[in-house]
Amino acid sequence: GENVEQHPSTLSVQEGDSAVIKCTYSDSASNYFPWYKQELGKGPQLIIDIRSNVGEKKDQRIAVTLNKTAKHFSLHITETQPEDSAVYFCAATSSGYSTLTFGKGTMLLVSP
Amino acid sequence: KAGVTQTPRYLIKTRGQQVTLSCSPISGHRSVSWYQQTPGQGLQFLFEYFSETQRNKGNFPGRFSGRQFSNSRSEMNVSTLELGDSALYLCASRETGNTGELFFGEGSRLTVL
Numbered sequence: 001g002e003n004v005e006q007h008p009s010t011l012s013v014q015e016g017d018s019a020v021i022k023c024t025y026s027d028s029a030s031n032y033f034p035w036y037k038q039e040l041g042k043g044p045q046l047i048i049d050i051r052s053n054v055g056e057k058k059d060q061r062i063a064v065t066l067n068k069t070a071k072h073f074s075l076h077i078t079e080t081q082p083e084d085s086a087v088y089f090c091a092a093t094s095s096g097y098s099t100l101t102f103g104k105g106t107m108l109l110v111s112p
Numbered sequence: 113k114a115g116v117t118q119t120p121r122y123l124i125k126t127r128g129q130q131v132t133l134s135c136s137p138i139s140g141h142r143s144v145s146w147y148q149q150t151p152g153q154g155l156q157f158l159f160e161y162f163s164e165t166q167r168n169k170g171n172f173p174g175r176f177s178g179r180q181f182s183n184s185r186s187e188m189n190v191s192t193l194e195l196g197d198s199a200l201y202l203c204a205s206r207e208t209g210n211t212g213e214l215f216f217g218e219g220s221r222l223t224v225l
Contacts, residue, residue, distance in 0.1 A: 001171075032212055034212060034213075034214075036214075036216075041218065042218055043116070043202055043204070043216030043217050043218050043219055044155070044202070044214075044216050045216070046212075046213045046214065049212055049213070089154070089155060091155075095168065096160070096167070096168060097206060097211075097212040097213075097214070098143055098145040098157075098160040098167075098168065098204070098206055098214065099145070099157050099160060099168045099170075100155075100157060100214070101157070102147075102154050102155040102156075103154070104154040105154055105155075
Protein backbone atom coordinates (compact mmCIF):
# COMPACT_ATOMS: atom_id res chain seq x y z
CA GLY A 1 0.00 0.00 0.00
CA GLU A 2 0.83 3.66 -0.05
CA ASN A 3 3.34 5.13 2.41
CA VAL A 4 3.72 8.88 2.95
CA GLU A 5 6.72 10.39 4.73
CA GLN A 6 6.54 13.99 5.96
CA HIS A 7 9.32 16.33 7.12
CA PRO A 8 10.01 18.15 9.32
CA SER A 9 7.93 17.03 12.28
CA THR A 10 8.20 20.49 13.86
CA LEU A 11 8.96 23.85 12.28
CA SER A 12 9.40 27.18 14.04
CA VAL A 13 9.51 30.42 12.05
CA GLN A 14 9.23 34.13 12.69
CA GLU A 15 6.19 36.01 11.49
CA GLY A 16 6.69 37.06 7.90
CA ASP A 17 9.10 34.23 7.06
CA SER A 18 8.31 31.43 4.63
CA ALA A 19 7.66 27.84 5.67
CA VAL A 20 8.18 24.71 3.58
CA ILE A 21 6.93 21.22 4.41
CA LYS A 22 7.95 18.25 2.29
CA CYS A 23 6.36 14.87 1.66
CA THR A 24 7.32 11.79 -0.30
CA TYR A 25 5.02 8.99 -1.39
CA SER A 26 5.68 5.44 -2.49
CA ASP A 27 2.82 4.47 -4.81
CA SER A 28 3.42 5.75 -8.34
CA ALA A 29 -0.31 5.28 -9.01
CA SER A 30 -1.24 8.00 -6.51
CA ASN A 31 -3.00 10.83 -8.30
CA TYR A 32 -4.42 13.15 -5.65
CA PHE A 33 -2.43 15.04 -3.02
CA PRO A 34 -4.27 17.20 -0.48
CA TRP A 35 -2.92 19.22 2.43
CA TYR A 36 -4.90 19.57 5.65
CA LYS A 37 -4.49 21.96 8.56
CA GLN A 38 -5.55 20.90 12.05
CA GLU A 39 -5.95 23.42 14.82
CA LEU A 40 -6.09 22.40 18.45
CA GLY A 41 -9.32 20.65 19.33
CA LYS A 42 -10.63 20.67 15.78
CA GLY A 43 -10.78 18.28 12.86
CA PRO A 44 -8.45 18.68 9.88
CA GLN A 45 -9.45 21.22 7.23
CA LEU A 46 -8.40 21.15 3.59
CA ILE A 47 -6.21 24.10 2.65
CA ILE A 48 -5.05 23.14 -0.84
CA ASP A 49 -4.86 20.09 -3.07
CA ILE A 50 -3.20 19.09 -6.32
CA ARG A 51 -3.82 16.39 -8.88
CA SER A 52 -1.15 14.42 -10.67
CA ASN A 53 -1.67 16.20 -13.99
CA VAL A 54 -0.58 19.53 -12.46
CA GLY A 55 2.90 20.54 -11.29
CA GLU A 56 2.06 23.55 -9.15
CA LYS A 57 -0.96 25.25 -7.64
CA LYS A 58 -1.27 28.54 -5.74
CA ASP A 59 -3.89 30.04 -3.51
CA GLN A 60 -2.89 33.42 -2.08
CA ARG A 61 -0.04 32.76 0.40
CA ILE A 62 -0.14 28.99 -0.05
CA ALA A 63 1.34 26.95 -2.87
CA VAL A 64 1.89 23.26 -3.51
CA THR A 65 4.37 21.71 -5.93
CA LEU A 66 4.40 18.13 -7.19
CA ASN A 67 7.29 16.19 -8.71
CA LYS A 68 5.86 12.90 -9.99
CA THR A 69 9.22 11.57 -11.13
CA ALA A 70 10.75 11.94 -7.69
CA LYS A 71 7.43 11.16 -5.98
CA HIS A 72 7.48 14.14 -3.70
CA PHE A 73 5.31 17.17 -3.09
CA SER A 74 5.74 20.25 -0.95
CA LEU A 75 3.67 22.92 0.77
CA HIS A 76 4.94 26.49 0.71
CA ILE A 77 3.49 29.18 2.97
CA THR A 78 4.75 32.72 2.44
CA GLU A 79 4.45 35.72 4.78
CA THR A 80 3.54 33.48 7.70
CA GLN A 81 1.22 34.81 10.39
CA PRO A 82 0.63 33.62 13.98
CA GLU A 83 -2.74 32.20 12.92
CA ASP A 84 -0.89 29.83 10.58
CA SER A 85 0.31 27.98 13.70
CA ALA A 86 -1.22 24.49 13.54
CA VAL A 87 -0.43 20.91 12.56
CA TYR A 88 -0.24 20.36 8.80
CA PHE A 89 -0.78 16.97 7.17
CA CYS A 90 0.01 15.90 3.65
CA ALA A 91 -1.83 12.96 2.11
CA ALA A 92 -1.94 10.88 -1.03
CA THR A 93 -4.32 8.43 -2.63
CA SER A 94 -4.69 6.26 -5.70
CA SER A 95 -7.94 4.63 -4.64
CA GLY A 96 -10.45 7.37 -4.11
CA TYR A 97 -10.73 10.76 -2.47
CA SER A 98 -11.90 9.34 0.85
CA THR A 99 -9.17 6.72 1.28
CA LEU A 100 -6.26 8.98 2.09
CA THR A 101 -2.87 7.92 3.40
CA PHE A 102 -1.62 10.73 5.63
CA GLY A 103 1.86 11.78 6.62
CA LYS A 104 2.59 12.00 10.35
CA GLY A 105 2.14 15.75 10.42
CA THR A 106 4.22 18.91 10.91
CA MET A 107 3.64 21.20 13.85
CA LEU A 108 4.19 24.74 12.58
CA LEU A 109 4.77 27.48 15.15
CA VAL A 110 4.83 31.07 13.93
CA SER A 111 6.22 33.50 16.50
CA PRO A 112 5.20 37.18 16.43
CA LYS B 113 -25.04 24.52 6.38
CA ALA B 114 -24.24 22.71 9.57
CA GLY B 115 -20.89 20.94 9.66
CA VAL B 116 -20.14 17.31 10.42
CA THR B 117 -21.41 16.42 13.87
CA GLN B 118 -19.90 13.65 15.95
CA THR B 119 -21.22 12.27 19.22
CA PRO B 120 -20.18 11.73 21.88
CA ARG B 121 -17.21 14.09 21.97
CA TYR B 122 -15.52 12.32 24.87
CA LEU B 123 -15.95 8.91 26.41
CA ILE B 124 -14.11 6.58 28.74
CA LYS B 125 -14.41 2.81 28.55
CA THR B 126 -12.65 -0.15 30.10
CA ARG B 127 -10.91 -2.99 28.34
CA GLY B 128 -13.27 -5.58 26.93
CA GLN B 129 -16.22 -3.22 26.57
CA GLN B 130 -17.61 -2.06 23.25
CA VAL B 131 -18.35 1.43 21.99
CA THR B 132 -20.52 3.01 19.32
CA LEU B 133 -19.72 6.39 17.82
CA SER B 134 -22.08 8.43 15.69
CA CYS B 135 -21.55 10.81 12.80
CA SER B 136 -24.01 13.10 11.02
CA PRO B 137 -22.57 14.33 7.72
CA ILE B 138 -23.15 17.66 6.05
CA SER B 139 -26.58 17.74 4.45
CA GLY B 140 -26.41 16.31 0.95
CA HIS B 141 -23.11 14.50 1.46
CA ARG B 142 -23.52 10.78 0.82
CA SER B 143 -19.96 9.63 1.42
CA VAL B 144 -18.83 9.19 5.02
CA SER B 145 -15.39 7.99 6.02
CA TRP B 146 -13.79 7.30 9.39
CA TYR B 147 -10.22 7.85 10.52
CA GLN B 148 -8.35 6.98 13.71
CA GLN B 149 -5.88 9.58 14.97
CA THR B 150 -3.18 8.70 17.50
CA PRO B 151 0.08 10.47 18.40
CA GLY B 152 2.16 7.51 17.25
CA GLN B 153 0.41 6.46 14.04
CA GLY B 154 -1.14 9.74 12.94
CA LEU B 155 -4.31 9.61 10.87
CA GLN B 156 -5.26 6.16 9.62
CA PHE B 157 -8.16 5.31 7.34
CA LEU B 158 -10.73 2.95 8.83
CA PHE B 159 -13.54 2.69 6.27
CA GLU B 160 -15.75 4.58 3.86
CA TYR B 161 -19.49 4.27 3.36
CA PHE B 162 -21.55 5.45 0.42
CA SER B 163 -25.28 4.88 0.00
CA GLU B 164 -25.34 2.46 2.95
CA THR B 165 -22.56 0.30 1.45
CA GLN B 166 -19.01 -0.05 2.66
CA ARG B 167 -16.90 1.06 -0.28
CA ASN B 168 -13.41 0.78 1.16
CA LYS B 169 -11.83 -0.61 4.31
CA GLY B 170 -8.49 0.12 5.92
CA ASN B 171 -6.13 -2.25 7.63
CA PHE B 172 -7.88 -2.66 10.98
CA PRO B 173 -9.05 -5.83 12.74
CA GLY B 174 -12.62 -7.06 12.49
CA ARG B 175 -13.37 -5.57 15.91
CA PHE B 176 -13.82 -2.30 14.06
CA SER B 177 -17.05 -2.11 12.11
CA GLY B 178 -19.41 0.48 10.80
CA ARG B 179 -22.64 1.13 9.01
CA GLN B 180 -24.49 3.87 7.24
CA PHE B 181 -28.19 4.62 7.34
CA SER B 182 -30.49 5.78 4.58
CA ASN B 183 -30.17 9.40 5.76
CA SER B 184 -26.35 9.10 5.36
CA ARG B 185 -25.73 9.18 9.10
CA SER B 186 -23.05 6.70 10.07
CA GLU B 187 -22.00 4.78 13.14
CA MET B 188 -18.82 2.93 13.91
CA ASN B 189 -18.46 0.25 16.54
CA VAL B 190 -15.42 -1.11 18.29
CA SER B 191 -15.89 -4.35 20.21
CA THR B 192 -13.67 -5.93 22.87
CA LEU B 193 -11.81 -2.69 23.47
CA GLU B 194 -8.05 -2.73 23.97
CA LEU B 195 -5.83 -0.07 25.53
CA GLY B 196 -4.41 0.66 22.08
CA ASP B 197 -7.83 1.69 20.82
CA SER B 198 -7.52 4.94 22.77
CA ALA B 199 -7.59 7.59 20.07
CA LEU B 200 -9.44 10.44 18.45
CA TYR B 201 -11.93 9.01 15.96
CA LEU B 202 -12.67 11.40 13.14
CA CYS B 203 -15.56 11.25 10.73
CA ALA B 204 -15.47 13.03 7.39
CA SER B 205 -18.09 13.58 4.74
CA ARG B 206 -17.68 14.39 1.07
CA GLU B 207 -19.83 15.47 -1.82
CA THR B 208 -20.00 12.95 -4.61
CA GLY B 209 -18.43 13.72 -7.95
CA ASN B 210 -14.94 14.97 -8.68
CA THR B 211 -14.59 17.05 -5.51
CA GLY B 212 -11.89 15.65 -3.26
CA GLU B 213 -12.44 17.78 -0.16
CA LEU B 214 -13.19 15.90 3.04
CA PHE B 215 -15.10 17.81 5.71
CA PHE B 216 -14.05 16.52 9.11
CA GLY B 217 -15.94 16.64 12.36
CA GLU B 218 -14.21 17.52 15.61
CA GLY B 219 -13.93 13.88 16.55
CA SER B 220 -14.83 11.54 19.38
CA ARG B 221 -12.03 11.08 21.88
CA LEU B 222 -12.05 7.57 23.27
CA THR B 223 -10.01 6.62 26.32
CA VAL B 224 -9.73 2.93 27.19
CA LEU B 225 -8.67 2.15 30.75
